[in-house]
Amino acid sequence: MNDRTIRILLVEDNPGDARLLGEMLNEPGSVRIELTHLGCMSEAVNHLKESAADVIVLDLGLPDAQGLGAVRQAHAAAPSVPLIVLTGLDDETMAAQALQEGAQDYLIKGQIESHALLRALHYAIERQRMSVETDEVRRLQLQLKDEFLSHVSHELRSPLTAIHQFGTILLDELAGTVSPEQHECLEIILRNVGQLQSMIGDLLEVTRAQAGKLTIDLQCSSVSDAIEYSVKTLQGTARAKGIILSLDLPPLLPLAYGDPTRIRQILIILLDNAIKFTNPDGEVTVRAQLLAEDPNFLLLEVSDSGCGITADMTEQIFERLYQVTGPGQSSRKGLGLGLYICKELVTRQGGRIWVTSSPQKGSIFSFTLPVFSLARLISPLLRDEKWPADSAALVTIEIRSQEGWFSKETRVDWSRDTRGLLERCLLPDLDVLLPKMSSGGPGELFFVVAFADEKGVAVLIKRIREQFQRLKQSEEPSLAFSTSYKLLELVPTDANAPIENLAENLAARIEDLIKSDTIARATQS
C-alpha cells in the first residue's frame, strides 16, 4: 500500500455537507485521499469491522447516534483510529467534551477550508501515532521495572535466607552454647533480618499495586480479630521500646466487608510506624467503632503520643517513597512505602484513610471499612421485577477433607477453587455467592442465594454437583462435598414499599438460617 494515501471514513448523514467535504479533499495535492462516505453509525461500525481507516471524520448528529454517544461508539469500534468530530457553530462545548472522550480534534461546519482540513487530518493521524507509541513505551518501561524489582528482590532474598538460617542456628544453640550477651546480639541481627525481609515484601507489594495486581479477597471479616492479632504481633516490639501498646474495643462491633489478611497488614504497618515514631514511655492505642457520620462504615484508629506531623504533610505522607524528615525521628527510615501500601489497600476495600496530628503531641491515623450488609448485597437482585419465582433459596455447600485438612494452606486453596467453581455455576442476575460468613469448624461452608423455585434450585444444585465431581476426580479424591437448601418465600409487599425493605427482610431471614446452620454443624462434629 502506498503510504501517501490517507484512508478517510466520513460518517455524515447530510448529503450536502458530505459533498462539500468530498470536494475539498479532492483538490489536487501531494496526498492521495481514499474517501469512504457512510450515512449512519451502524454502517460505520460494520465498515470498521472489515476495513481499516487512517482517520474517521464524524458528524455528531447522525440518525442513529448523536453527540458524545456517537463519539463513544466510534471510539469503541476502532479505538486506535484517530477521530475528528464535526460540530455546528453553537456546539463548541460539546466539541470540547468530545475531545475528553477520545476525539483528536474538532472542525466547525461552515468554517472548514481545504488546507485546514488536510492539516487537521495529518495532525490527528500523527498525534494518534505518537500517543500509541508513548503508551507502548510506558508499558514497556513498567514491565521492565516490574521485572527488575522482582529480580532484585529475589536476589536479595537468597543471601538473606542464609543469614536467617545461620542466625537461628546460633540462637537455637545448634552450633554450641551461647552466652546471654551473644544471645542478645543474635536477636538484634535477626530483628534486622526481619526488617529487611519486610522491606523486600513491601517492594514487591508496591510493584503489584502499580500493576493493578494487588489481590483483595472481600469477605465478612472481624475487625476485632484483626486488631487483637496485630496488637499481639507488635506487643514485643512495643515492650522492647518501653511503649504501652493497648487496644480499646467496644463489646459488639459489626463485621466489616473486607479482606482479613489485608486489614491485619494495614494495622501492622500503622502500629509499626506509631511505635517507631513514639519515644520510650509513650503510648500507642488501637480503637474501633462505628463511624459517627455514616453507620455503614467502621472507623479504625491508631493513635500515638509520638512526635506528630505538621499540617502541611498530612497528605504527602501517603505518597509513595515519602519520608518524614526532621529531628526526633528514628534514624531508621525504611523505604517510605508503608503508608502508600495502606492507602492502596484501604481504597481497594472501599474505605478512606487520613491522619490528624499535632506536632509534639502525637498522631491519629484513621481508616474506614464498609460494614458488611447482606441486604445491600442481595438488593440488586431484587431490583429487577422479573423473578422467575416468588421464592428465594439459600443453598449451602460444604466441603470437607475426609482425611483431615493437610494444612491451613490447602484448606484456603480448596476454598478458593470451590468459590471459583461455584461462581461459574451461577446465573449473574439471579444468584449470588455470599462472601465467607463463618470460619472454623471441620468443613468450609459456602452460601448461595438463588432466586428460584424448587425446580430452579434442583437445576442449580445438579450443575454444582457435576462440576464438583469433575474437579474431585481429577484433583482430590479425598474431598467430601455436600449440598442442602432451604426455600424462602418472598413475602409480597405492597408495590410502593421500597425494595430495601424487602431486601432487609430477606437478609434477616437468611442471616438467621446461616447462624443456626453454622451452629448446628459446629455442634455436630
Add this chain to the structure above:
Amino acid sequence: MSNKKILIVDDDRDVRLGYHIRLKANHYDTFFAADALSSIAEARKHQPDLIILDLGLPGGDGFVVMDRLKSNVYLAIIPVIVVSARDRHANKDRALQAGAKAFLQKPVDNDELLAVIRQVLGEPETSTQQTVQPRE
C-alpha cells in the same frame, strides 16, 4: 527406627549447609544436589522420603525437576516441598499444580518448615525442635 531421608536441592552452598544443620538437629538424614540434573541422580541413588526443592536452579528450574520426577515411577511418589525466593503470588499456584505439597517463601521460618516436613512425612506433631530426644 532409622532416620527419614531428605534430599535438599538448592544452588546456594550456604543455604544447603543451613538446612543440613537444622535438619540434622531434628534427626533427619540429608543429601544434597545443587542443580536440576544432579537432583534427579541423587533422588535415584538415595530414594529420599522427601525433597526440599528450590525453584531457581542451574540446568533447568524446579518445575523441570518436578516434571522429571513425575515421569519416573520410583521418583514420582516422593513428596516435594518447594522453598523459593521467587515471588509467592506468581509461583505458589504453579508449584502446587506441578505436584508440590507446599510452597514456602524464603527466608523460611524454621518452625513452619519443620511442621510442614512432619506433616508431609506423616509424623506426629512435636513441640520445639531442639527438645526432641533421639527416637529409640
